[in-house]
Amino acid sequence: xxxxxxxxxxxxxxxxxxxxxxxxxxxxxxxxxxxxxxxxxxxxxxxxxxxxxxxxxxxxxxxxxxxxxxxxxxx
Numbered sequence: 001x002x003x004x005x006x007x008x009x010x011x012x013x014x015x016x017x018x019x020x021x022x023x024x025x026x027x028x029x030x031x032x033x034x035x036x037x038x039x040x041x042x043x044x045x046x047x048x049x050x051x052x053x054x055x056x057x058x059x060x061x062x063x064x065x066x067x068x069x070x071x072x073x074x075x
Contacts (some may be wrong), residue, residue: 061073
């Protein structure tokens with residue numbers, strides 16, 4: 001197409017460096033106490049909190065077939 005060479009954008013070196021760093025992040029990963037703690041929090045603590053909350057509220061709320069003015073709690 002004619003005229004498209006005029007609108008080419010210049011590549012920003014900082015964005016290119018960020019893209020290369022993001023692509024190669026797995027090559028430079030190291031297990032440190034900080035990364036182990038973060039991984040433990042997201043793998044064990046967060047799902048267990050959701051599990052406890054789900055277990056405590058199981059069957060307590062019924063959102064189906066409610067009308068205006070009805071309570072959502074069953075207990």
